Amino acid sequence: xxxxxxxxxxxxxxxxxxxxxxxTGGAHSGQDYVETNEEKQPRYVISVAAQILGVHPQTLRLYxxxxxxxxxxxxxxxxxxxxxxxxxxRCIMRLxxxxxxxxxxxxxxxxxxxxxxxxxxxxxxxxxxxxxEMREMRRELGME
Numbered sequence: 001x002x003x004x005x006x007x008x009x010x011x012x013x014x015x016x017x018x019x020x021x022x023x024t025g026g027a028h029s030g031q032d033y034v035e036t037n038e039e040k041q042p043r044y045v046i047s048v049a050a051q052i053l054g055v056h057p058q059t060l061r062l063y064x065x066x067x068x069x070x071x072x073x074x075x076x077x078x079x080x081x082x083x084x085x086x087x088x089x090r091c092i093m094r095l096x097x098x099x100x101x102x103x104x105x106x107x108x109x110x111x112x113x114x115x116x117x118x119x120x121x122x123x124x125x126x127x128x129x130x131x132x133e134m135r136e137m138r139r140e141l142g143m144e
Contacts, residue, residue: 091106
């Protein structure tokens with residue numbers, strides 16, 4: 001259970017970094033950018049991804065048709081799944097298999113989760129900005 005929580009925390013952190021990259025147009029540098037790139041790097045053809053997940057490739061095609069996952073494609077139209085895609089499918093499978101949620105419900109839950117992560121990141125950015133401004137004001141007033 002601890003391993004699952006740690007993995008979930010890493011996944012959420014990776015999602016936050018991915019979202020930051022989207023919002024800033026990929027203007028990150030250093031370690032954060034490398035880790036984010038690694039997470040979204042297309043690695044697995046559909047048969048390998050299906051094997052990793054323990055599902056039939058048709059299941060992954062269905063999830064793609066339903067808009068739940070968007071694997072990248074090569075010039076020859078071969079689907080390539082990233083580690084991010086694999087984790088997203090695992091989340092879908094947990095929702096559908098373990099919790100009995102249908103695919104439409106899983107899509108809504110995933111959308112809301114991603115939206116909440118974006119809002120959390122925005123709130124964190126505002127909080128950090130406010131703290132920086134407060135430190136600056138304290139310094140100007142000689143309170144520090």
